[in-house]
Amino acid sequence: MYKKVPALIVWILLLLPALSWGQALVQNLGGQKAGTAIFPFLKIGTSAYGAGLAGAGVAVPKDASSVFYNPSAISHVANHDVVFFHLDLPADIDYDYFALSTPLGTQGHLGLSMGSLHMDPMIETTEYMPFGTGRTFTYSDEFLACTYSLQLSDRFTFGTTLKFARETLDNHEMQGLLLDFGTFYETGFRSLRIAAAMTNFGATFKPTGVYSKTILNQAGEAVLADSLQYQSFSPPTTFSLGAAYEFIDNEYSVLTGAFQLTHPADAAENYSFGLDYLLLKMLSMRCGYVMNKDGFGLALGGGLQIGLPAGIKVRFDYSYTTTTTLTEPQRYSIGFSL
DSSP: OTTHHHHHHHHHHHHHHHHHHTHHHHHHHHHTTTTOBSOGGGGSOOOHHHHHTTTOOTTOOOSGGGGGTOGGGGGGOOSOEEEEEEEEETTTEEEEEEEEEEEOGGGOEEEEEEEEEEOOOEEOOOSSOTTOOSOEEOEEEEEEEEEEEEEOSSSEEEEEEEEEEEEEETTEEEEEEEEEEEEEEEOSSTTOEEEEEEEEEOOOBOOSSEEEEEEEOTTSOEEEEEEEEOOOBBOOOEEEEEEEEEEEESSSEEEEEEEEEEEETTSOOEEEEEEEEEETTTEEEEEEEEESOTTEEEEEEEEEEEEOGGGOEEEEEEEEEEESSSSOOEEEEEEEEO
């Protein structure tokens, strides 16, 4: 069996150009689906480690924030782990995230996570009052999630996440429950593992209230012309399939390679490749590249792990993603494990 694995890897490498050749068709089909899903903030990566690999994180469990890619990942986080994450976005928009995972012995692993995309109050303007009406409004997205993962055998792990998401725009609100599912399989060939996950699976949702259309009468007064119900849309369900392997693994350094195929419901499929080099179990350097994801490409990152008394370890992680739209996202996280 093991002798067939190198040949399989060679065939995969030979097929990659064919995948690249087919990107034009996939990209066109994906473009037709853009903007068809609600709660788009749930697609924003909340792991500085995974972002440094260009999103190829489904088969690379690192810390509690790995549940973003795969709920089963926390079964491979041996200790109690806490992560605080921050992302700077354009227009003074910030994304803050928290994740916690804890082992339950033979009963599996439990995880909690929450995230908030928020902004300062914005001045309300209309076509008749372009410089402001004197009112302000706010926009925010939040989610709260509980994850449970169980190692069913020495090679196979399964995990699921129940997620409550809410979006608020002024006096309109939309909320609902979503599910994530993930699996993780150790192949038995050295460190090669394969993982798959489906995230943000759920029913359709629509905002509360109605849309009121007004027009001006001959006296210049606003008159209600129509009142319409909002349309329902599906959440940003995403399927991911990936693999990871340690090309170097000794007491001085570890080199991990990761690959991931991501199929979102509202965009084209994309392919991510990433490398993580860990030196002396302390300093980490990462790079990655994503193909067929409009506006994105190269990703870079790094991390530092420091040991403290009482067995506490502190991690600092950073990632930088290049993009052709707006400004380049920069992610920061600090983690603690015990």
